[in-house]
Amino acid sequence: MPVMTPDDLHRFLEQEFPQAPPGISVESVDDTTIRVRQKTEDRHLRPGGTISGPTLMAMVDCGFYLLLLARLGPVALAVTTNLNINFMRKPEPGDLLGEGRLLKLGKALAVGDFTIWNEGQKDPVAHATITYSIPPARQ
Amino acid sequence: MPVMTPDDLHRFLEQEFPQAPPGISVESVDDTTIRVRQKTEDRHLRPGGTISGPTLMAMVDCGFYLLLLARLGPVALAVTTNLNINFMRKPEPGDLLGEGRLLKLGKALAVGDFTIWNEGQKDPVAHATITYSIPPARQ
Amino acid sequence: MPVMTPDDLHRFLEQEFPQAPPGISVESVDDTTIRVRQKTEDRHLRPGGTISGPTLMAMVDCGFYLLLLARLGPVALAVTTNLNINFMRKPEPGDLLGEGRLLKLGKALAVGDFTIWNEGQKDPVAHATITYSIPPARQ
């Protein structure tokens, strides 16, 4: 069972993490997976009506951080060391859904992947892998 | 349904692809996933008895190529353009199992991911993403 | 010689690309390299006073796009297909400088790398590689 629920995570986002991407929320979380929703607005759009790459990258970064928080608790101060993302289809305006998977939670590094879809569509728009460094205090 | 079966792929490996990693074989394949087995020998080992990183990278590269062949047929001459791999646990001597997933099959690019386990173990030893460029003749 | 100068690029950013990261500007550009500056403000900061990862990723994405524009001209509509970034040191508040290098400009794909420093410091805070897909109309 994760240490923090979606409600705990939303409270953490509001109180401790005002720089989080606006419009992100947690749909569900368990020990090794998280499901997040990103509402999008005009400022996320690129010419042609597609959602910008940085919006997707911020969603991956924050979504996986929330999964680590849920697992390790709010004292964690993990930092991203590597993020690799493949943009596969042009995301359309509307909500994005993301699913993160924890593939490894080691003493020093956590590794996972993250897939993003337009809500209601089958084919993913992007897939990323991400590594977080976990500070020694957490080990 | 894929165009080539595991038996077709083994025949292709023998006749057309003598440079493939020795000891690789296809367990199963469908339209978007493949399962491959890599037998390992002493020459794959590193000091400490672990299987070398290049062995895993060659397994990803060949395994995903076989998935593309199964889907597109033997005339394809796709080339790898990007491979990103996270090594997560030390692989132990013994057979490796790999599972490839096709995340996108576009006109010019195919993108997927690939997870590798020691046989009989739950936690993956490595996870990779890979992009293949598909030559115009195939489109 | 590049097709667009830093002034041309700034005009393009203002008129055609309002979604670009605020505070980014081009210091210099030639055929295969670009130097960009990113001014940072409070909203780029994370707890502890460090600049957020998404700020760096947006800088890479936009900076390399500007290098492609300078080389190919303003009609290009290239899209990012892969971005891989290693975060190596905590960036401190203050201006960031980034240097992009075009490693390949092919018919369908452009590949480069991008290094980011805090102004006045020797060790880079991040290093990224990026691939853009170039639409057939540009070939």
Added chain:
Amino acid sequence: MPVMTPDDLHRFLEQEFPQAPPGISVESVDDTTIRVRQKTEDRHLRPGGTISGPTLMAMVDCGFYLLLLARLGPVALAVTTNLNINFMRKPEPGDLLGEGRLLKLGKALAVGDFTIWNEGQKDPVAHATITYSIPPARQ
């Protein structure tokens, strides 16, 4: 000044690292860069006469490991945690030259990039980034 010279590294390869790619040698090394040569033979070739991707990946992995050895000394037992490679041009038969750069040498992680050329040619055939985890004993 590095702790190990090219001759030291060649001796280490012979005595301690028989699994290293045959035909690799060190041309020069200093504190933050290394230059290696990879002789290629028929078994490195793919249909069409190009050098295989796994040959290039093994060259990156071993070349960067040699750079770390030169800097830290022969007791190091670093392991690769991430390797990302972009294949940009088809390498032709003949010797490959590779240049590795150490971008960060931290307490727990070392990060660098690695560029590969066909000897005598200006445009690189591949560019990679690589992260090694450094065991606590070395810190």
